[in-house]
Amino acid sequence: MRADARRNRERILKAAREVFAEQGAAAQMEPIARRAGVGVGTLYRNFPTRRALIGAMRAEWTAERTANLERALATTDPWTAVTEYVRRGAEAMSRDAGLREVFPDLPAKETTPEDEAAFRDRLAVLVRRAHDAGALRPEVTAETYNGMMVGLGAAITAGTDWRLAADILLAGLRATPT
Numbered sequence: 001m002r003a004d005a006r007r008n009r010e011r012i013l014k015a016a017r018e019v020f021a022e023q024g025a026a027a028q029m030e031p032i033a034r035r036a037g038v039g040v041g042t043l044y045r046n047f048p049t050r051r052a053l054i055g056a057m058r059a060e061w062t063a064e065r066t067a068n069l070e071r072a073l074a075t076t077d078p079w080t081a082v083t084e085y086v087r088r089g090a091e092a093m094s095r096d097a098g099l100r101e102v103f104p105d106l107p108a109k110e111t112t113p114e115d116e117a118a119f120r121d122r123l124a125v126l127v128r129r130a131h132d133a134g135a136l137r138p139e140v141t142a143e144t145y146n147g148m149m150v151g152l153g154a155a156i157t158a159g160t161d162w163r164l165a166a167d168i169l170l171a172g173l174r175a176t177p178t
Contacts, residue, residue: 009046011036013060016053020098024157027098029053054102061099062115064092069122079135081126082173086152087166093153094162100153137175148173 015036019027033043047053072085093100123142130136148169155165
């Protein structure tokens with residue numbers, strides 16, 4: 001890819017993230033092109049469909065989600081790791097309507113099966129560490145954890161303060177002392 005074409009693509013993705021963050025799923029292609037400073041034709045040459053553009057944004061969101069998980073896994077205390085992962089995810093969703101509204105609805109086929117499996121495996125490590133420490137309710141799995149994060153996004157979309165929503169989720173995840 002030529003340098004100018006690569007810069008156009010990067011500007012389009014940056015603009016798309018901004019527009020989707022502000023407008024959520026209702027975001028349209030024309031305002032994205034305007035914000036990127038390119039013509040609609042340039043946008044469509046890079047992303048032939050709205051779904052292709054969302055797929056590219058999903059790849060960025062997935063990379064951020066993975067980096068967030070890796071930071072949590074680097075935390076020594078298992079409960080602190082869970083707390084940090086939930087809070088970072090909630091904060092990210094509070095700033096980005098597109099992340100809350102669009103990301104959960106995209107089919108898993110938008111990412112490679114290897115990437116999804118690697119993420120699930122790493123999330124399972126976080127969950128297992130918290131289980132082993134007695135910090136996480138035993139019935140919580142990586143799959144239920146992901147579902148609860150989608151629910152957290154819905155609560156934020158409905159107007160719940162992200163900090164309160166994260167606190168409530170964390171209270172429900174925490175194992176109760178016996």
